[in-house]
Amino acid sequence: MTKSNMNYKVMIVDDSSFMRTLLSKIFSNTSGVGEIYQANNGAEALTTYKDKKPDLVTMDIDMPEMDGIEAAKRIKSIDPNAKIVMVSSSDKKNTRDEAAKIGVSQYIRKPFDRLEIKRTIESLSNE
Numbered sequence: 001m002t003k004s005n006m007n008y009k010v011m012i013v014d015d016s017s018f019m020r021t022l023l024s025k026i027f028s029n030t031s032g033v034g035e036i037y038q039a040n041n042g043a044e045a046l047t048t049y050k051d052k053k054p055d056l057v058t059m060d061i062d063m064p065e066m067d068g069i070e071a072a073k074r075i076k077s078i079d080p081n082a083k084i085v086m087v088s089s090s091d092k093k094n095t096r097d098e099a100a101k102i103g104v105s106q107y108i109r110k111p112f113d114r115l116e117i118k119r120t121i122e123s124l125s126n127e
Contacts, residue, residue, distance in 0.1 A: 007034025008055035010121075013045040013071065014087070015063040019110075023058055023087070026117050033121070042071030049075050049082070056124060059104075061088040061095060069095070072102050083124050087112065 010033055012023045020038045027033045037052050039045040042059075043066040049057065057075065061068040068086060075082050086099050089110040096107055106120055 008032060009035045009037065009052060011037040011039060011045065011048055011052065011054040011057045013039045013042065013057060013063070013068065014060040015040050016060070019060070019087075023117070026114050027121070030118050030121055042066030042068055042074075045071045046074050050078065053079075055083065056121065057082065057084045058087045059084055061086060061090050061099075069098055069102070072099065072104055076103050085120055085124070087117075 010027050012020050012027070014020050014023070017040070020040070024036050024038065027036050035052075037048050037054060039048045041063045045057070045059065046066070059068040059072055068088065072084050072086070075084060080103070084102075084104045086104050086107045087110060088095075088107070091109050099107055105124055108116060108120060
């Protein structure tokens with residue numbers, strides 16, 4: 001991301017409006033975050049990614065239309081440098097392994113600690 005002291009764009013992808021709202025609140029109170037976009041499934045995420053080119057994407061895994069793994073693969077095929085953080089209640093080893101193979105930056109398990117989200121954002125923004 002390397003945008004220290006600049007506002008970077010974040011996209012939250014989750015089929016739960018509660019989770020999108022929660023993450024939006026965390027991001028809006030995080031230094032350096034400018035624009036926040038939302039998508040409620042992987043297909044919508046792909047369209048939004050192409051249009052808005054966010055600096056960071058948080059991605060749920062289990063969603064209708066297109067799951068997070070497939071959406072992450074497609075985003076990475078468009079932009080190999082995309083920063084994607086999986087935020088999911090799924091903790092299956094094969095899912096985590098597949099996410100790592102795709103090149104997902106980090107994997108955060110729900111329920112998460114707000115500070116964990118903030119630390120992740122800050123560490124990725126310094127890369």
